[in-house]
Amino acid sequence: MHRVVRNEQQPKQAGPAAGALAPPVLELRNVDVAYHGDIRILQGLSMAVRPGLITGVIGPNGAGKSTALRTFYGLLKPVVGDVLIDGKAVTGMPPWRFIEHGIALVPQGRSLFNELSVEDNLRLACWTFRRDKARVAEALDRTYAQFPMLRERRSQAAGAMSGGQQRFLELGRALALQPRAVLLDEPTAMIAPKAASEIYEFVRELPRQGITVLLVDQNVRQCVRISDHLYVLELGRNKIDGSAQAFSEDSSLRDMIAEWIDYRIDA
């Protein structure tokens, strides 16, 4: 029997998933987040990203998914509550230090340096160990091996590539430093279907390389398909969360998102 938690203060996660017992790589504990003034966008939200899994986050527009992700990554500071890495509170840590902890982000919208070349974009990703020439070379080689398309375009300006290619460069940049975890915000929005399915396949493989994934997506179908654990957010709160198995087996859960899943047809 899978336990499912509905809208509780301290949601425990449901289902005996693979990494269930390991401490979360990243965690939000009871955070309230506001953009300015008193209007709290997130209220008492708790979320955990378990190692070795793909954790999916879905929910209506304005539910606070991107806000949660930005909070995870230190781009927003919670009013109350804590952000934890490996169980240790890092609330208020600036975003650039997350790399040191092996956590990378691919944000919603474009995040490339358009006028710099593909290679310079990748080199900048190696900023934290820029003095270690051998390691930088190794990281570049590895990335080019992973995305041969990028090697072909290494001296092209990043901004001159098509949307899909840019998305791959962003992924490559995030993975160049061999992070333990990546946070992805709608990685396939506005990406052509063929490239989109390639991206999903790629993401699905990441846990096998030891990379934990947090995926925020409006493409509920794909998100549910590849996630091991799901969070459903609504109005800045955690409405429900549970393992993929729970969502596929528990009929009340399945029904709740069935409508969302059914919507999409993929090529």
Next chain:
Amino acid sequence: MEILVLNGLLNGLIVGGVYALIGLSLTLLYGVLRIVNFAHGEFVIGGAFVAYVLYNSLGIPPLLAMPLAAVFFFGLGWAGYFLLIPRLSRSDDPEIMSFLMMYGMSIALAAVMLLLFEADSRSIDYAFEPISMKVGLVYVSTARLVAFGVTLAMSAALAWFLFRTLPGKALRATIMNREAIQIVGVDVIKLSAFAFALATAIAGVSGVLVALVFPAFNPFSGTDYAIIGFIVVVLGGLGNPVGALLAGLLYGLAEQMSTVFLPQAMAQIVGFLILVTVILVRPTGILGWRAQR
């Protein structure tokens, strides 16, 4: 007549070089931090006063004062950054608020210099030996030639830094996408502080050059240099160091050459007209890529 023209060309280049350097540091600030530094002129004049004090009380000649001014202003800029800028980013429109804040800063700095140095004009009573050299047909002051050399060296160094080194590229990347640069693990605060300090240091050194090239300065001449700096920045294309360099030279040449052919009082109009026409024809400056809003 040709002596006048030669004089105009040569001095135009030299004066333009100083303008370019002021523009370079301003464009760095605007590009990286979106700060409209209206107080930049005061930093420049501050540099001139530092050279003045160093020479008058310690006998240190201007050429030696340059590295000292650079260090001093770098420190000042570093501290100033943390004092002022982080809070600024909280406003809706950091660009205009930075203008306003820096305007206040400019008033305050001028007032401080006034308290320290009084309102009259100063000049450094230091002359190179010989005081001027004959270049072809015309005499050019040694101080100006030295200043020009320094300008060229500094511009080259800055260009190399921005386009060839990783920290330089990181600075430019910050111009392109400020959020993304944090994601790849760059400490933007430190980087921004560095940019601010670097720009301030260049302003300080430009100040020493100003003292060499335009002998007299006073606590209130800062604004003039700030305005010239802005003209150069806009003329060259915002955030574009090479553009700033070209624009500085162009502006200096235009200013000098028009005094050759027009009454001096009309000559100033020429500089402004060049700016207006260039921008109306090419709304993003000589080397600007696209309009920024």
Next chain:
Amino acid sequence: MSASIRVSGLVKRFGGLTALAGVELVAQPGEVLGIIGVNGAGKTTLMNCICGIYRPDEGRVMIGDRETTGLTPHEVAKLGIGRTFQIPRVFRRMSLIDNLLVPVLNRSEPDVVLIERAESMLERMRLIDLRHNFSEELSGGQQKLLEMARMLMPEPRVVMLDEPFAGVHPTLCRFMIEQIESIAAAGKTVLLISHDLTSIYQLSHRVAALNEGRVIAEGSVDQIRSDAAVIEAYLGA
């Protein structure tokens, strides 16, 4: 009232890059014309040429029986063209209500009527509670919804939608699909760019596939789905 869109021989170059290389398209009143194509195929550029944001280098655009090539966007808009943008372009520092009023500013109806219409529009988009907020305070998806509502305000004759579903939650996608269906049912012309195949398949009467600035296939949904070139370039296996 309704009008068709007719595009012929449209060429648009950016420096050395040819974004559109002679596009021919017709969309009839009452029809939803789906436009698909890989990233960078030229879809958005096509839309920008039609609505006057870009001036095409060659070719012409007809709306109804009027040639609109070279008209400015507001002149085109006055002919009854509405559009949304791929990346939302809301008026950031205006309230949601004011955002919706912008396209109807030159209407003769009194303000109250327009405001009421705006409010009911926001209600349907589930944005009514935020009506006095600045639109910059909306989430990415909410901004897309606001754009859709704003486009509908003046009741345009020709509707051009650029990725209206990107980042929009499925339940609202459904709602938007219904909206678009009813627009087409009212005899208006709809141009729909989307990477969201669900909506394309469900809505389009015809689909045109663009690649490298050319229409490589055109036809019914079924024809396109089985077109080898489209599968190769766009849909994937």
Next chain:
Amino acid sequence: MAVDEAPSAPRAAERRAADRIYYTLAALIGGVVSVYFVLVPVFELNLAFHFYLMLWITMASAFNVAAGFSGYMPFGYVAFYGVGAFTTAILVKTLGFPVLLALPFSGAAGIALGLLFAPTLRLSGIYFAIVSLALASICRLVITNMPEHITGGSFGLQLGSRAEPVLSFYVMLAVMLVALATFLWLARSRLGKALRAVRDDAEAADMMGVNVARVRLHGWLIAAFFPALCGGVEAWYTNVVDTETAFNTLITAKTVIYAVAGGLGTITGPVIGSIVMVWLDELIWRQFPLLNLLILGVATVLLVLFLPRGIVGTLLRRRPQWRRYIP
């Protein structure tokens, strides 16, 4: 986000209530302000102080039309003021116009100059700002280089015995009230909405059927008219007009500081900003004769650091729902 769902009939009522509050507030503030200023000469308060207070309120509010509504930062805003001042001075001094007849020409000169500068409206951001600064310098230099018998050369023009401090004070009051009424109308008018839409995204507004160029021009001309008028009235009030002071960048700077201090984009913002800052300036100037510039500078810096949206702007950011009540 927390506002409850309201069905449409109560919404209309609520809207009417909001409008009522808005107009009551506007009328109240306007009433208090006019009564106060009308009484200044009667009670022999410092005429000059209040004259300049009104001048700055008008200037800052007009600037707000350019900056807050249209999104332009004319660093050379003083050009309108200066040309307005010279128009009145030249008409009065060399053509013998009565002052009251000359003033409307100042406004017209502002509009003419606005039309002349209109091509720069396609620039944006700092480009516009700096070009505007250059144009202001050109205006100053052109007037400086004009024949001395017209513009008085560098010494400028003196209107001599035509000074009528109290009358010019009331004329300034009238100008201010007309200006504020205009801006109040603008804030709610369709033109105002179009201006703000163009400010936020010109291309999108264009696509919505807004004639961007025309809307911008209209906003720009409104913003150009009032400072020119202010320049004319001030010329009359002080009796001395010269290029150095009539085109002083400090005038632009003060206008910007006062407008921003109150908060751009609202009508009350620049008014409150001007009142607070002019008063603060006066206080500092009286209390700390030596340090006053230093303190003014530092005060401006602190203002930006701690009230970055201006007084009214900060308030509205914290209470977004008040946006529809506060003019």
Next chain:
Amino acid sequence: QTDAPIRIGMTVSSAGTFALAAQSGERGLQIWLDDVNSRGGIDIGGKKRKVELVKLDDRSDKTLVPRVYETLIKDEKVDLVFGPFGSTLTAAAANATETNGKFMVIWSASADSIYRQGYKYIVSATQIAGTLLGQPAVRALHAMGVKKIAFAYLDEPFPASLTQGAIELARKLGMEVTMEEKFAKGTKDFNILIQKARASGAEAFYPTAYEGDQMTIARQIREANADFKAVYLVYASQPQFLQQAGKDGHYVFSQTLLHEKINWPVTHGLNRAQMMERYAKLFPNAQYTADFQTILAYGAGVVTEQIISTAQSLDAAKMKEAALKLSGKIVTATGEYEIDETGKQFKNEFSIMQTTPTGLEVVYPPPVATAKPIYPVPPFSQRK
């Protein structure tokens, strides 16, 4: 028996273009105040009244000036005012004081146009009218044998009117004016201007601006190796100029009112030496020694004292009447006092100086001259 003090209002610029000069002048006024009050004050109707200075700041800002004078008159209730520094500010102040019916003693505004406005209650106590200001130098240069002269001036009231008068006289004396060019405020580089003056064939170069610009000009003349037979810079004998310019200032001609070699036989007030003594006593820490602004203001104080005791009243009209009555009857440390009914000053002429490597010398007019002018000046290549 003392009565309420006489309150004199004045503005001083804490900042801006005129700050230094205004403060310099204020120190002169303080000397006079110190002197009058140590003598018990001014006698009006048999009662000795002390004199009190109420000063406010004008930041060199013309728009502030009327407001400040209004504050002085209405809030501070001063009995009469001293003008601010310079023609620009004084013109703005005159309007305010005139409408409020207060008497204004002008000590630093030379522009002739102020005196053409029909103001009734102004008097230039010591500052000679602008068009007369630059004439002694022309006379001196003419006497040395200069035939061709080049003029350049900053486009500001004071340099402009000075140069205008100078050019007029030069033409009248039959000299050839080879160049006549104005430059705008903010001009920082005079190289080309100097070259143009050279190219025009001028023997003497007569560029007029404020100190900073003149310092730059002096330096650039030397750098450009531009050998004129004579260079005249109004401010070149100002202490701060001498201190800063060093060798650049050698052999330059200039003019001043205050120098140890200029001693007028005073009829009223302290003579130059006595004044300087007081200066040293009152301002032991002042960074600069007294300059001609100081003595102008001091002299104006002395004249004011005579006006008040002659008028026996602080009424503006009576004071103006007294001021006219005194015309031609006072010699102060700055020289003779002579005005017309507009309040314009005709005397108090400046003396022409030359900076030699060994110090300043008075070279004109002959009665006060201490040395013969060195003309033509040695070319740069022959100087050490």
